[in-house]
Amino acid sequence: MITKKQINDAIKKFNIKGKCIILHSSLKSFGDVVEGGPLSIINVFIDNGCTLITPTFSYEFLINPPEGKKYSRNGYDYSVKITENREIFTTNSDCISKNEMGIIPYTMLHMKERIRGYHPVCSFTGIGPFASEIIKTQKPMDVFAPLRELALFNGYILLLGVNLNKLTALHLAEQMAGRNMFIRWALNTDGLPMEVECGGCSEGFLNLDIFFNGIDKKITIGKSLWRLFPIGSLLKKTARIIQITPQITHCHDIKCIKCADMIAGGPEKYREMSNK
Ligand SMILES: [Zn+2]
Numbered sequence: 001m002i003t004k005k006q007i008n009d010a011i012k013k014f015n016i017k018g019k020c021i022i023l024h025s026s027l028k029s030f031g032d033v034v035e036g037g038p039l040s041i042i043n044v045f046i047d048n049g050c051t052l053i054t055p056t057f058s059y060e061f062l063i064n065p066p067e068g069k070k071y072s073r074n075g076y077d078y079s080v081k082i083t084e085n086r087e088i089f090t091t092n093s094d095c096i097s098k099n100e101m102g103i104i105p106y107t108m109l110h111m112k113e114r115i116r117g118y119h120p121v122c123s124f125t126g127i128g129p130f131a132s133e134i135i136k137t138q139k140p141m142d143v144f145a146p147l148r149e150l151a152l153f154n155g156y157i158l159l160l161g162v163n164l165n166k167l168t169a170l171h172l173a174e175q176m177a178g179r180n181m182f183i184r185w186a187l188n189t190d191g192l193p194m195e196v197e198c199g200g201c202s203e204g205f206l207n208l209d210i211f212f213n214g215i216d217k218k219i220t221i222g223k224s225l226w227r228l229f230p231i232g233s234l235l236k237k238t239a240r241i242i243q244i245t246p247q248i249t250h251c252h253d254i255k256c257i258k259c260a261d262m263i264a265g266g267p268e269k270y271r272e273m274s275n276k
Contacts, residue, residue: 001032001033001034001035002030002032002033002034002035002221002222002224003035004035004036004040004044006221006222007034007040007041007044007221008044008047008048010219010221010226011044011045011048011050013219014156014158014217014219014226014228016048016050016156016158016228017048017049017050018048018049018050019050019051019153019154019155019156020050020051020053020128020130020134020150020153020154020155020156021045021050021051021052021053021155021156021157021158022053022054022055022124022147022150022155022156022157022158022168022169022231023045023052023053023054023104023158023160024054024055024157024158024159024160024162024166024167024168025041025054025102025104025105025158025159025160025161025162026102026160026161026162026224027041027102027103027104027161028161029160029161029162029223029224029225030161030221030222030223030224031222031223031224032222032223037107038103038104038106038107039107039111041104042104042107042108042111042127045128046127046128049128049129050128051126051127051128051129051130051131051134051153051155052108052126052127052128052131053124053125053126053131053134053135053146053150053155054101054104054105054108054124054125054126055101055105055122055123055124055125055168056096056101056105056106056108056109056116056123056124056125057096057097057100057101057121057122057123058089058093058095058096058097058120058121058123059097059100059121060085060087060095060097061085061087061089061095061120061121061186061187062082062084062121062184062185062186063082063084063086063185063186063187063193064081064082064084064185065078065185066185066193069185069195071183071267071268072267072268073261073264073265073266073267073268074182074183074261074266074267075182075200075201075257075258075259075260075261075262075266075267076182076184076257077257086187086191087187088187088188088189088191089118089120089123089186089187090189091115091116091117091118091123092116093116094109094110096109104160105125108125108127109125111127113127114126114127114131115127115131115132115135115136116135117135117136117137117138117146118138118139118140119138119139119140119143119196120140120186120187120196121184121186121196121198122143122196122197122198122199123138124138124146124147126146130153133149134146134149134150134153137149140186140188140194140195140196140197141195141196141197142197143181143196143197143198143199144168144169144171144172144175144181144199147168147169147172147231147235148172150231151231151232151235154230154232155230155231156228156229156230156231157169157228157229157231157234158226158227158228158229159225159226159227159228159229160224160226161223161224161225161226163206164205164206164208164209164212165202165203165205165206166202167202167205168199168202169231169234169235170202170205170208170238170249171199171200171202172235173234173235173238173239173242174199174200174239174242174249174262174266176235176236176239177238177239177240177242177243177246178243178265179242179262179265179266180265180266180267180268181197181198181199181200181266182197182198182199182200182258182261182262182266182267183195183196183197183198183267184196184197184198200258200259200261200262200266201251201256201258201259201262203251203252203253203256203259204248204249204250204251204252204259205249207248207249207250208238208241208248208249211237211238211241212229212234215229215230215233215234215237216228216229246263247263249262249263250263
């Protein structure tokens with residue numbers, strides 16, 4: 001069994017007491033039972049004065065593009081129609097794409113003191129002293145604002161048993177390098193379609209690993225490898241790598257339209273396909 005003490009020792013060893021952290025996690029990565037389950041992992045961070053942020057994406061709020069809204073280079077196949085739930089997202093919602101996000105984000109989202117950002121599809125949720133300040137920056141068309149805020153707090157990214165393809169902040173690095181994020185659609189609080197900004201394909205982020213040697217600190221607990229990155233330096237370094245070698249973010253699928261469109265710079269926001 002993995003004990004709370006082992007989690008606590010890792011926080012001490014990483015020297016992140018009181019720090020703001022975005023957590024990407026896999027409970028299964030431990031390969032063993034964790035004492036107290038996912039809730040106790042979160043609580044050990046909270047007891048150490050940390051502010052914990054995690055992605056709590058909810059793809060069920062996506063709707064089809066409204067008539068006439070067809071951005072080019074948007075990593076989107078307009079011939080495919082999705083089944084719409086037509087539910088209205090609010091920050092009180094507990095809906096999450098649990099299979100994709102995992103049990104730790106699911107658990108945090110169901111804690112009563114949590115704060116969720118206003119983005120129907122790609123919200124972040126936080127808990128701890130600075131959660132409100134960080135999370136409240138999120139807007140439908142500024143999806144990664146909480147991560148920029150986290151950088152202002154000299155925050156960290158913690159990969160808990162997951163790989164670089166889960167590292168959402170690398171999409172912010174793409175934005176910093178000059179790329180536009182993709183446009184998707186969801187209902188606003190009046191039940192009307194609105195545009196929401198979303199990141200693209202993350203699989204190619206695995207290619208960046210060779211550049212990250214020495215940026216991260218590593219600890220292994222059970223079978224779970226924990227990697228800690230200071231968010232500010234990671235973002236700046238990655239943005240520059242992407243500018244110099246844009247193809248680096250392409251995944252293994254040569255036909256991936258998301259990767260192709262993102263590498264070309266992302267959607268041409270103000271030029272709609274119909275006007276071309
Ligand atoms: Zn791809």
